Amino acid sequence: MLIDFYSMPAEKRYTTDYWINTINNQRIAQLITSGYENFGHTLAIEYCAWYDNPTEPNISKLTSSRLDFLIRHLSKHEVANAKKLAKRIPVSPYTVKEYNLITLLIWQYVKNQGLQKESEILSESMEGNPPAIHFEGRLISQGLAHSFLEYDTIRKNAHINSIKSTMSIGPGYGRTTYVLQRLLNIQKSILVDVPPALYIAQRYLGNLLPEKKIFKYRKFTSFAKIEKEFQNAEIVFLMPWQIELLPEKCVDLILAIDSFDDNMNMKAIKKYLKYIGILGKHYFYLKCWKEWKNEDGIIKWGGGKKLSIPTNWEILVNRSCRAQTDFFETLYQLPECN
Numbered sequence: 001m002l003i004d005f006y007s008m009p010a011e012k013r014y015t016t017d018y019w020i021n022t023i024n025n026q027r028i029a030q031l032i033t034s035g036y037e038n039f040g041h042t043l044a045i046e047y048c049a050w051y052d053n054p055t056e057p058n059i060s061k062l063t064s065s066r067l068d069f070l071i072r073h074l075s076k077h078e079v080a081n082a083k084k085l086a087k088r089i090p091v092s093p094y095t096v097k098e099y100n101l102i103t104l105l106i107w108q109y110v111k112n113q114g115l116q117k118e119s120e121i122l123s124e125s126m127e128g129n130p131p132a133i134h135f136e137g138r139l140i141s142q143g144l145a146h147s148f149l150e151y152d153t154i155r156k157n158a159h160i161n162s163i164k165s166t167m168s169i170g171p172g173y174g175r176t177t178y179v180l181q182r183l184l185n186i187q188k189s190i191l192v193d194v195p196p197a198l199y200i201a202q203r204y205l206g207n208l209l210p211e212k213k214i215f216k217y218r219k220f221t222s223f224a225k226i227e228k229e230f231q232n233a234e235i236v237f238l239m240p241w242q243i244e245l246l247p248e249k250c251v252d253l254i255l256a257i258d259s260f261d262d263n264m265n266m267k268a269i270k271k272y273l274k275y276i277g278i279l280g281k282h283y284f285y286l287k288c289w290k291e292w293k294n295e296d297g298i299i300k301w302g303g304g305k306k307l308s309i310p311t312n313w314e315i316l317v318n319r320s321c322r323a324q325t326d327f328f329e330t331l332y333q334l335p336e337c338n
Helices: 002-007 017-034 036-041 043-048 057-072 076-086 099-121 142-157 175-183 197-208 223-232 240-245 266-279
Strands: 133-135 138-140 165-169 188-192 235-238 251-257 280-289 291-294 297-300 314-320 327-333
Touching (some): 017 043, 099 138, 142 251, 142 314, 175 188, 175 197, 197 235
8 A cells, every 4th residue: 555655646646745744754754663553553543633731731721621611512411421431531741731621521421422323223333442441331442432432423314225335535544434334234445555554444344344355455557457456345445546536426415624724735635626527416415624724724624714615515514613613514405426
């Protein structure tokens, strides 16, 4: 994967030089040093900002804002109960001191959103040694809770019976794909990313869903060469430039969760939006920071530089994210034809 990625021209990588030379290289080094077996305490923590760093005061502010949101949206009894339970659980040295409390609070919040059944069906896996805690006879985590909330937005605002296939752009280790696979009647999931994230997602989902037919990443120069295997696969792993070879309107739901932020410039985002319009059949779910900075300057939700969303994409949801108040989420209905 790495050889293929670095041998591609810059415009085909769909990301920035800063991301490649700084953040991504650091993540490759983490994977080499700590191994896949511990990615939950290295790469995955950075995906969701589950750590305390004195040199980054914004991380502490983020932790405080999430804690404040949850306390405001739960009953005094629920908060008191969570605080009592949190004190009994050992604190991991890799996470913020409030991690156990936030995890218990967001798990209760998720159940209060009408996701009681889902929270009983699925639990966190030990794959990758995630920052998770044992609660009510199962392993729970903030990552799984956020995936439940993303799923909840989609199920309440889309015709879920029409969603048989998904494509996730920048899926991280594949947590939301896993949840959608388990909770919806998904027949095909396509994951698009760069290494090491693509490698981790391929290994993670392959281990958690061993019964699925997997199309592992490989080179191909035309869709015709892999069409039969692609059509038969239930989970597909691709590099960004390979989406250009896929047939039009082949995916019911496309997701971009925390992937349009500082790892892309406006040129890369516009290219993705172009292919979302070409490949997407029904829906596009976007989740981003409300404000972020890339080489083009400050990008703001609802102001500043725009993401150039086509005007014929109907907005079904456009709001601040629940629990992650520094993020926004938007669900679009895509036109049947461009």
